[in-house]
Amino acid sequence: MKVKKMEAGLYCIHCKEEVDHEITYINSDIKSIRCLQCNRTKELKVDLKKEFYREIYERIATKPTRMTKEYREDLSHLLFSLPVRAIKKPYRILKDVNSSRKVIKTYKSKKSIK
Numbered sequence: 001m002k003v004k005k006m007e008a009g010l011y012c013i014h015c016k017e018e019v020d021h022e023i024t025y026i027n028s029d030i031k032s033i034r035c036l037q038c039n040r041t042k043e044l045k046v047d048l049k050k051e052f053y054r055e056i057y058e059r060i061a062t063k064p065t066r067m068t069k070e071y072r073e074d075l076s077h078l079l080f081s082l083p084v085r086a087i088k089k090p091y092r093i094l095k096d097v098n099s100s101r102k103v104i105k106t107y108k109s110k111k112s113i114k
């Protein structure tokens, strides 16, 4: 899961003109759009859990069906039951899982501050 930020000139309904906005993406979905002039932020609903599982699923989709099924059923179980020779790829996925979890955590803690 990746968080990306970019700027774009958009029409702000509060400033009533086209001004620079900061757009935050999670993967390819827009998370929020912030007007850099009046600072108003429009949050878009991004289902982080859905994004997260979709990402995992897409990655594992090339594996045999049995494995995919196991993966969906119990991620941690699969990671620890994999034969050693197959561990390289799952390890990489696990690292991504960790970073995705960090993203989720960041957004969760931001919400609780509000």
Ligand SMILES: [Zn+2]
Residues within 6 Å of the ligand: 012, 013, 014, 015, 016, 019, 035, 036, 037, 038, 039, 040
């Ligand atoms: Zn504005």
